[in-house]
Amino acid sequence: MHVPLGLEVAAARAVAGLSRLVGAGGGTTVPGKLLSILDPGAVDRLAARLPAGIAVISATNGKTTTAAMAAEILCPRFELAHNRSGANLLSGVASTLLAADGAQLGLLEVDEAALPEVMRRVRPRAVCLGNLFRDQLDRYGELELVAERWRAAVDALPGDTLVAVNGDDPLVGSLRAQIHYGLDDPTVARPSLQHAADSKYCVVCGEPLVYAAVYVGHLGDYRCPNGHMHRPRLDVAARNVELHGLECAAFDLDLPGASARVEIGLPGLYNVYNAVGAAALAHALGAGVAEIADGLGRFSAAFGRFERIAVGDKKLLLLLIKNPAGANEAVRTLVDGGAPKLAVIALNDAIADGRDVSWIWDVDFEPLLAGLDKLVASGERAAELGLRAKYAGFDEIEVVPDLAGALDRGLELTPPGGELVVLPTYTAMIELQRIVTQRGLKKAYWS
Amino acid sequence: MNIRVAHLYPDYLNIYADRGNIAVLAKRAAWRGHELDVDEIGMHDEVRPDAHDLYYLGGGQDREQLLVAHDLAAKAAALKEGHAGGAAFLAVCGGYQLLVRGYRGHQGDDMPGVGLLPLETFAGERRLIGNVLLESDLGPIAGFENHAGRTILDSGAEPLGRVVSGFGNDGASGYEGCRLGRAIGTYLHGPLLPRNPRLADWILAQALAHRTGGEPPELAPLDDALEAEAQAMSARRARPSRRPA
Numbered sequence: 001m002h003v004p005l006g007l008e009v010a011a012a013r014a015v016a017g018l019s020r021l022v023g024a025g026g027g028t029t030v031p032g033k034l035l036s037i038l039d040p041g042a043v044d045r046l047a048a049r050l051p052a053g054i055a056v057i058s059a060t061n062g063k064t065t066t067a068a069m070a071a072e073i074l075c076p077r078f079e080l081a082h083n084r085s086g087a088n089l090l091s092g093v094a095s096t097l098l099a100a101d102g103a104q105l106g107l108l109e110v111d112e113a114a115l116p117e118v119m120r121r122v123r124p125r126a127v128c129l130g131n132l133f134r135d136q137l138d139r140y141g142e143l144e145l146v147a148e149r150w151r152a153a154v155d156a157l158p159g160d161t162l163v164a165v166n167g168d169d170p171l172v173g174s175l176r177a178q179i180h181y182g183l184d185d186p187t188v189a190r191p192s193l194q195h196a197a198d199s200k201y202c203v204v205c206g207e208p209l210v211y212a213a214v215y216v217g218h219l220g221d222y223r224c225p226n227g228h229m230h231r232p233r234l235d236v237a238a239r240n241v242e243l244h245g246l247e248c249a250a251f252d253l254d255l256p257g258a259s260a261r262v263e264i265g266l267p268g269l270y271n272v273y274n275a276v277g278a279a280a281l282a283h284a285l286g287a288g289v290a291e292i293a294d295g296l297g298r299f300s301a302a303f304g305r306f307e308r309i310a311v312g313d314k315k316l317l318l319l320l321i322k323n324p325a326g327a328n329e330a331v332r333t334l335v336d337g338g339a340p341k342l343a344v345i346a347l348n349d350a351i352a353d354g355r356d357v358s359w360i361w362d363v364d365f366e367p368l369l370a371g372l373d374k375l376v377a378s379g380e381r382a383a384e385l386g387l388r389a390k391y392a393g394f395d396e397i398e399v400v401p402d403l404a405g406a407l408d409r410g411l412e413l414t415p416p417g418g419e420l421v422v423l424p425t426y427t428a429m430i431e432l433q434r435i436v437t438q439r440g441l442k443k444a445y446w447s
Numbered sequence: 448m449n450i451r452v453a454h455l456y457p458d459y460l461n462i463y464a465d466r467g468n469i470a471v472l473a474k475r476a477a478w479r480g481h482e483l484d485v486d487e488i489g490m491h492d493e494v495r496p497d498a499h500d501l502y503y504l505g506g507g508q509d510r511e512q513l514l515v516a517h518d519l520a521a522k523a524a525a526l527k528e529g530h531a532g533g534a535a536f537l538a539v540c541g542g543y544q545l546l547v548r549g550y551r552g553h554q555g556d557d558m559p560g561v562g563l564l565p566l567e568t569f570a571g572e573r574r575l576i577g578n579v580l581l582e583s584d585l586g587p588i589a590g591f592e593n594h595a596g597r598t599i600l601d602s603g604a605e606p607l608g609r610v611v612s613g614f615g616n617d618g619a620s621g622y623e624g625c626r627l628g629r630a631i632g633t634y635l636h637g638p639l640l641p642r643n644p645r646l647a648d649w650i651l652a653q654a655l656a657h658r659t660g661g662e663p664p665e666l667a668p669l670d671d672a673l674e675a676e677a678q679a680m681s682a683r684r685a686r687p688s689r690r691p692a
Contacts, residue, residue, distance in 0.1 A: 134462075201511075361638050381677075
């Protein structure tokens with residue numbers, strides 16, 4: 001027998017208030033945790049209350065940004081319950097659904113390891129699956145394992161669940177799906193696979209895949225030389241892509257039977273992928289091409305992903321780095337936008353960052369280092385970063401593990417009117433946000 | 448002097464930072480006036496036992512490891528001949544498992560091995576994951592491990608080190624890795640050599656000995672202050688938190 005859902009909801013909400021009161025955080029996961037102890041089945045019933053159902057987004061890289069873009073597109077159409085703070089485990093999903101009074105559609109970013117259980121419980125109406133990159137092997141296990149769990153979870157969905165997958169990712173693109181999205185513009189392709197490329201073998205025969213175009217990491221237009229698999233035909237595609245340095249990107253968004261020019265205020269091909277993923281999901285939920293283009297045009301960056309903060313007459317530019325594929329894109333975007341002469345890179349190794357810092361050796365930092373006069377290495381594992389640069393042949397390294405100290409040093413070295421580039425891992429980014437907020441600087445703006 | 452390195456299956460065994468280990472060897476050789484010539488040896492490529500002074504095998508995910516295991520079996524005789532002739536080996540994580548006699552998987556998914564190192568490996572239930580600290584003849588060695596395999600050394604076989612903190616070969620014996628002549632196998636993956644410069648120099652000296660046919664040379668000391676700082680931090684991470692950091 002169940003305690004009435006209303007009573008549980010009230011108890012869990014009271015805890016959320018308490019959690020905020022004692023300063024234990026934003027109360028984003030505690031009530032969900034309590035609820036799942038009180039009644040593990042409550043999440044299922046909370047999800048079922050939403051009249052327009054649930055849409056789920058997962059990926060190794062870009063899920064927060066993709067979900068935020070989808071929210072911008074969909075907010076005129078639906079009242080949303082969206083876990084925008086990035087609390088993306090079952091507890092965070094539960095907390096979001098708890099606070100969802102009056103909401104019509106649940107829009108949930110979900111951790112890739114938590115995806116199977118969340119999908120089983122919330123029974124989504126639509127799903128968007130972006131990519132699988134090598135990330136935190138200490139936490140998620142090997143890439144293949146995650147892919148197999150996704151495959152089983154997608155196969156277990158009812159036939160009327162609309163699934164949109166990134167067709168350019170060989171592991172994700174081969175999942176059962178009605179909508180395949182991706183990039184189709186060889187003029188912005190890379191000449192070859194990068195060092196960190198992961199899923200570069202045919203899932204059937206193990207032969208290396210042949211790429212007609214490589215866009216980001218192992219994402220691109222691939223085929224097996226023995227004919228076992230190839231990039232599927234794209235239903236939702238970005239074509240005629242223009243990248244404008246660190247400022248913005250534009251592309252033709254092609255939906256079945258409709259097309260529109262889209263501009264996003266975020267740089268880099270990886271953000272074009274995020275935008276096309278959000279477009280594919282919105283399309284699955286009934287949005288038209290003009291609606292999608294307007295929403296993407298209104299969008300500004302998700303928390304800390306690409307953020308500018310004014311500090312007196314100088315600026316901070318924060319770019320989150322968390323795994324080789326994401327860090328490579330951050331480096332590429334920076335270098336394409338005019339290589340900086342100074343950078344602060346901050347490497348932490350908390351659980352949310354990945355305790356194993358090996359991944360920095362798989363990042364192609366070299367193009368960034370080539371333009372630098374000085375690197376300030378920071379974070380708990382600053383010395384490891386220093387070694388990464390040293391063995392790349394770069395000597396101008398200052399190791400300042402303390403983040404506030406590194407920020408001060410970086411700003412001191414930044415000329416008046418200049419911009420200081422900071423590349424933090426996840427918990428270093430949170431800590432930096434806290435520091436700038438404490439100093440009363442946090443007035444983010446978007447160019 | 449040019450040190451001839453065979454980097455085996457760089458396209459398949461590269462899971463974390465294996466190129467970092469190669470970069471460290473190359474720089475530390477260059478700072479002593481030597482040059483590292485790295486040959487990439489892939490599927491179906493031939494191994495000539497006298498052509499290389501150092502063989503490097505990195506880590507791979509299960510699928511990649513299985514893909515190379517069968518090819519590697521065909522290279523086993525040449526690799527053993529190279530080892531017997533005094534060439535150095537560094538095999539990390541998946542590469543370590545490939546140098547054993549064979550690997551017993553969970554459901555009969557066995558893999559052949561080179562049979563160079565005197566030990567048995569089988570799949571365990573739980574992955575052994577975390578920071579590790581070893582004490583060895585080459586001083587402390589700090590690293591990170593993430594493996595399902597359990598490795599049992601043959602009686603009398605020499606480990607790379609004794610586990611101060613972490614799991615090591617099997618989580619029970621207190622040993623990590625294996626050392627046989629100039630060959631080292633270890634589960635410590637990732638940037639093993641950047642933060643363990645004494646180990647890096649030991650390997651370089653062994654490779655140089657093979658190159659010259661003489662004794663391993665004394666290498667000129669380098670400024671390893673940053674390496675020491677990284678090693679100390681990694682060692683602190685490995686130690687139980689109740690100890691003072």
